[in-house]
Amino acid sequence: MRSFCPRGILKCKAGKYPRQQSLGRAFAANGALLVALAFLCACCTPGYAAAPTFTVGWSVYAGWNPYFYMARSGILKRWADKYGVVIKVQRFDYAASLDAFVGKNIDACTMTNMEALDMPAAAGVDSTALIVGDYSNGNDAVLARSGLTLAQLPGKRIMLVQKTVSEYLLERAFEVNGLGAQIPRLRLMNTSDSDLVGAFLGDRNNPAAVTWKPLVSQILAQDSGVHSLFDSSKIPGEILDLLVVRTDILERPDGSGVRFAKAIAGAWYETVAQLASGAPAAIAGSAAASGDSVASYKDQLRTTYLFSSPKLAEQFAEGATLRQKMDLVRQFCFRHQLLGQGVQSVDDVAIRYPDGSVQGKTNRVRLRIDATYMQMAAQGKL
Numbered sequence: 114m115r116s117f118c119p120r121g122i123l124k125c126k127a128g129k130y131p132r133q134q135s136l137g138r139a140f141a142a143n144g145a146l147l148v149a150l151a152f153l154c155a156c157c158t159p160g161y162a163a164a165p166t167f168t169v170g171w172s173v174y175a176g177w178n179p180y181f182y183m184a185r186s187g188i189l190k191r192w193a194d195k196y197g198v199v200i201k202v203q204r205f206d207y208a209a210s211l212d213a214f215v216g217k218n219i220d221a222c223t224m225t226n227m228e229a230l231d232m233p234a235a236a237g238v239d240s241t242a243l244i245v246g247d248y249s250n251g252n253d254a255v256l257a258r259s260g261l262t263l264a265q266l267p268g269k270r271i272m273l274v275q276k277t278v279s280e281y282l283l284e285r286a287f288e289v290n291g292l293g294a295q296i297p298r299l300r301l302m303n304t305s306d307s308d309l310v311g312a313f314l315g316d317r318n319n320p321a322a323v324t325w326k327p328l329v330s331q332i333l334a335q336d337s338g339v340h341s342l343f344d345s346s347k348i349p350g351e352i353l354d355l356l357v358v359r360t361d362i363l364e365r366p367d368g369s370g371v372r373f374a375k376a377i378a379g380a381w382y383e384t385v386a387q388l389a390s391g392a393p394a395a396i397a398g399s400a401a402a403s404g405d406s407v408a409s410y411k412d413q414l415r416t417t418y419l420f421s422s423p424k425l426a427e428q429f430a431e432g433a434t435l436r437q438k439m440d441l442v443r444q445f446c447f448r449h450q451l452l453g454q455g456v457q458s459v460d461d462v463a464i465r466y467p468d469g470s471v472q473g474k475t476n477r478v479r480l481r482i483d484a485t486y487m488q489m490a491a492q493g494k495l
Contacts, residue, residue: 165369166199169356169377170210170222173403175326175413176247176354177223182398183384192380196372200380204402214238220362221377226353227278227442231451234462234479239360241481243374244381245426249352251416253282254329254344256313257321263290263342266321267298272313273323275303278352281445283323285351286343326413327405349418350429351438356381360481378486379495382423388414389421423490430484431467439464440472 171180183189184202193200205213211232214222221243224232233240257266263286273279280301287296304312306324310331313322321342322332332339345352356377362370387395400410420426429435446452447459456462463473467484489495 164197164199165367165373166201167221167362167373167377168201168203168219170203170205170213170219172205172207172210172223174207174223174354175252175410175417176419178399178402178410179381179384179388179395180223181402182395183380185398186384186394188383189377189380192376192383195379196376198369198373198376200373200376214357214359217359220373221356221358224355224357225278226355226439227281227446229355229357229480230443230462230464231276231446233357233359235446235451235453235456237453237479239479239481240357241360241363241483242355242357242430243483243486244356244378245420245430245482245487246354246356246381246385247417247419248350248354249278249325249345249416250349250418251344251346252326252329252413253278253324253352255283255286255321255323255342256329256332256339257342258317258336258338258340259320260340261320261342263287263292264295266342267295268300269320270300270302271321271323272302272304272309272319274306274309275301276449276451279323279325280449281442282343282345282348282352284445285348285441289347290343326416327403327409330409330412344416346416350434351441353438374486375489375495378423378490382490382495385419385421388419423487427484427487427491430482430487435482436466436470436472443472 169180171177180202181204189200189202203219210219210222211224211228213219214224215233215236215238217238223246226242229240229242255263261269271283273283283299284293284296287293287299304322306328309322309324310328313319313332314335317338324332329341333341358370358374363374364370384395388399396410396414397407400407403410405413420429443452443459443462443464446462447456450456452459452462458474460473461477462480463471463475463478465471465478465481467482471478486495
């Protein structure tokens with residue numbers, strides 16, 4: 114972390130460790146000798162200068178669990194060593210990971226394209242999407258009881274986490290089915306993801322819910338009277354899962370930010386190749402990140418369109434359809450006042466694409482989609 118000082122370091126600086134205190138007394142007794150010894154150690158110890166350290170925040174989701182396996186397997190360390198950096202991965206609850214990223218307590222973070230706009234971008238933090246990892250291809254779903262249809266949902270309680278991709282999915286379900294005029298009549302019950310399954314299954318008077326796997330699978334398995342009305346496979350490429358880094362990290366004069374980007378991209382695509390090939394260790398290791406069974410994790414992967422090669426990710430990032438899909442997301446964020454205080458236009462929070470084009474005001478770019486490292490991985494240049 115760049116702006117966070119580990120507790121151990123704070124204690125050492127305060128002189129609270131007995132070892133540190135004894136060294137202080139020794140220095141007072143024979144400072145010249147210690148200076149000479151320190152100089153000798155610095156000259157003789159390989160890698161004496163501390164390698165730049167970067168922290169990546171991740172939260173539980175099928176497309177992000179591989180970061181856990183990447184770290185545990187040694188893949189990440191091998192790539193970090195290659196580029197002379199240290200990369201740590203830290204698990205958070207999703208909202209907490211975004212707060213840590215906006216607060217500059219971590220350097221990079223997994224997040225959806227929607228949160229990349231309504232959290233760091235809305236807060237004025239210039240960020241860059243280094244990796245387009247996957248898109249939800251059925252993981253997110255609108256569920257209902259008793260044979261209800263979408264047209265029958267307006268006016269009825271719908272449980273979901275508001276102002277998230279769940280609400281986005283619900284609105285898109287109505288728009289895709291020609292029911293957009295009914296969106297203002299939707300009656301939403303804001304329910305945390307940790308409470309949603311129990312609350313929905315515990316009261317059969319709750320007619321509908323919107324959530325994501327594995328919660329979707331749990332609900333469908335436990336109540337045969339619940340069915341899926343709409344899922345994210347109907348809007349492919351709109352709910353994207355990204356790795357986002359602060360742009361200032363990439364712009365560091367010493368080049369350490371670029372080395373970090375190369376290392377994390379290299380490690381990611383090595384890991385994804387294992388997942389795509391069905392390597393048991395990669396699948397089991399990623400499932401372990403969330404305590405899922407291998408069968409449950411495989412079910413989640415089936416409805417996750419994982420860009421299994423850097424070339425596929427690069428083509429998507431550079432394709433014309435990404436701009437169209439991002440426009441749908443940014444318009445949703447603007448309608449729901451998620452782009453920050455005082456934002457008068459959807460163009461006040463702009464997006465820069467790999468070809469250099471900007472969606473929004475050119476002097477208000479807050480999110481950059483950079484295909485550089487995906488391209489380097491595709492060309493074998495990492």
